[in-house]
């Protein structure tokens with residue numbers, strides 16, 4: 001049996017692996033002209049887990065994310081989301097699925113001409129037909145949910161700190177109360193304390209809302225502290241997937257140097273084995 005990550009019980013790991021698959025990518029091949037970026041790649045994501053997705057720069061993490069979201073053409077393979085094969089989904093099914101997804105793009109990607117409140121309302125306007133007052137109330141609730149002060153509502157992105165932009169972008173990703181959120185390098189550009197707080201927020205949302213989280217990240221702290229499972233992209237497929245404990249035993253040179261290299265060693269394994277939280281480890 002797989003060893004539990006430090007600070008979690010084996011039960012939690014078993015629960016994760018027994019859980020319902022919400023996203024399944026099977027035998028995915030994506031090429032741009034002659035360049036094959038993904039070759040027969042397969043990956044499952046389980047309900048309620050935080051999956052960390054890592055890989056070298058240029059290995060195809062964004063391409064996979066874009067393919068899952070239907071923004072890239074694939075040459076072959078199947079993507080099933082909540083038991084619906086995306087290639088066979090009717091327009092109405094696709095719309096219902098889109099409403100169950102939230103996306104936090106790298107660098108936040110908020111609309112600069114809109115306030116935080118208006119940014120959060122963009123998905124609401126796109127998919128729902130709600131009275132203005134109700135949308136205002138819902139957006140204010142999301143602002144509170146992600147730990148932003150109420151005064152952030154009427155600010156423009158240029159008036160926010162990097163950490164506040166990430167939180168506002170997360171609030172927008174949560175606008176429609178999705179079942180799964182895709183986070184593209186959510187802690188990049190944040191200082192270690194801001195990054196730890198963001199990770200804790202993501203873990204809290206998973207715990208309270210039962211959210212499933214697919215997180216593309218280069219942040220070792222996030223991988224060690226909040227990810228239940230890690231998948232590594234290499235050689236155009238998922239090279240290895242499993243708990244952080246498993247990653248620490250993998251002998252593939254890239255995986256070894258990533259998880260057991262100089263920078264990884266700064267995250268002291270002795271501290272991890274005490275089951276301490278993200279904030280304490282950074």
Ligand SMILES: Nc1ncnc2c1ncn2[C@@H]1O[C@H](COP(=O)(O)OP(=O)(O)OP(=O)(O)O)[C@@H](O)[C@H]1O
Pocket residue numbers: 032037055056057058059060061062063064
């Ligand atoms: N639309 C496109 N047309 C042609 N090539 C593309 C396109 N999108 C991505 N690629 C190529 O696919 C490869 C994988 O890119 P991708 O952006 O997915 O890498 P990544 O793993 O997300 O990297 P990083 O960690 O640096 O963000 C790169 O060689 C990139 O140039």
